[in-house]
Amino acid sequence: MPKRYTEEELIARIFAPIAGPAALGLKDDAALIEASKEPTVATVDMLVAGVHFFADDSPALIAKKALRVNLSDLAAKGATPIGFLLSLALPADWTNDWLRAFASGLSEDAQVYAAPLIGGDTTATPGPLTISIAALGRTPRFVPRTGARPGDAIYVSGTIGDAALGLALRRDPSLAARLSPASRAHLLDRYLLPRPRLDLAPMLRAHANAAMDVSDGLAGDLAKLCRASGVGAVVEATSIPLSDAASELIALSPELFESALTGGDDYEILCTASAWAARPLDVVRIGEIASVAGPPIFLGPDGEPIAFAKPSFSHF
Structure with a gap:
């Protein structure tokens, strides 16, 4: 098997190039988000191979789906995205090529939806590929589930x-x-x-x-x-x-x-x-x-x- 990236190389070569300014080059333990008068909305979804997608699906499409399901939550609250955090648990058979394709899909959608990567974490897992994304947005008015009224x-x-x-x-x-x-x-x-x-x-x-x-x-x-x-x-x-x-x-x-x-x-x-x-x-x-x-x-x-x-x- 070709030599795989170390964790430091993975971050520097794969994810830092697609990160937004708030990520600080992914060289720190946290992102820095500018204050705003509008409330911040946060949501998180986890996707697991074999549950939410097929393991042999295109890595670019897996990445897009993982981001988009979170952006969907923001949309339903009336929010505009400001960025997302990615946590990635990689199974034993991951390759550099798979990861590059995954990051390519993620980068495309981050640009399309103006939702830059601002941080995250990577780890190994003995189980299936697991992706968790926490998306952040802002809105002048949060639309809740709790507001339905009789006659609506x-x-x-x-x-x-x-x-x-x-x-x-x-x-x-x-x-x-x-x-x-x-x-x-x-x-x-x-x-x-x-x-x-x-x-x-x-x-x-x-x-x-x-x-x-x-x-x-x-x-x-x-x-x-x-x-x-x-x-x-x-x-x-x-x-x-x-x-x-x-x-x-x-x-x-x-x-x-x-x-x-x-x-x-x-x-x-x-x-x-x-x-x-x-x-x-x-x-x-x-x-x-x-x-x-x-x-x-x-x-x-x-x-x-x-x-x-x-x-x-x-x-x-």
């Missing part, structure tokens, strides 16, 4: 279920083979590469009473929002936006509709609002907040409640 409309951005269905295709190649090439590519891409909705942060600050990103499935995440706000919800399942690719796959396997609503990894925005000045075109009303606290009710095409076997993804 419930909205989601984009389309729901694509990533969960993309995972189903990864697990079942025979199912993937039944789809059109364009639909197959769309769903697989949505699983590999989430798109943090930072473009919606200003809209959330201006209009949303409550918001969160959809990471563990629409049904389960709406239940979390309802619990936090002490309310209930009624959702018309036919109003939930699906992509053409998701609709094609569900037509082939109708049981996957439940996976689309409960599987997770959408990283779209779920929010409630009482009024809008101008609602973005890809934010769709799917239901209403109810005054009686309890789990959200999803109504099927026949007007009857849908019972989910497992409302959301859970690690435990």
Whole structure:
């Protein structure tokens, strides 16, 4: 095996070149962030090979996914990124080439989303590759989960279920083979590469009473929002936006509709609002907040409640 970087070389050659000014060249034990009148928002997500991604996925895409799921949390709070900290536990088979590709993907997204690397840690692990990113942002108005009010409309951005269905295709190649090439590519891409909705942060600050990103499935995440706000919800399942690719796959396997609503990894925005000045075109009303606290009710095409076997993804 070719000689691998030492920890000092790894930091100096791989990560210091992509770090922002607050990282101080990654030569210190801490970053230095300038003070601001706006509150700072912090979030952290950990990704583990075999749980959140496949170990043989492209290292650049793994890096992008790790950063983007954190930026999605910032977006849901109405925040603008200011930087992130990376903790990386590398398994025994890592190589310099893998690490360079990982850093390349990370650098690309750090520039695209104006979220520079400002510090972190590296270590070895006898277990699978593990990535933890803590992202920092600022916002003049933090949008909580706890602000939903009876009578609020419930909205989601984009389309729901694509990533969960993309995972189903990864697990079942025979199912993937039944789809059109364009639909197959769309769903697989949505699983590999989430798109943090930072473009919606200003809209959330201006209009949303409550918001969160959809990471563990629409049904389960709406239940979390309802619990936090002490309310209930009624959702018309036919109003939930699906992509053409998701609709094609569900037509082939109708049981996957439940996976689309409960599987997770959408990283779209779920929010409630009482009024809008101008609602973005890809934010769709799917239901209403109810005054009686309890789990959200999803109504099927026949007007009857849908019972989910497992409302959301859970690690435990």
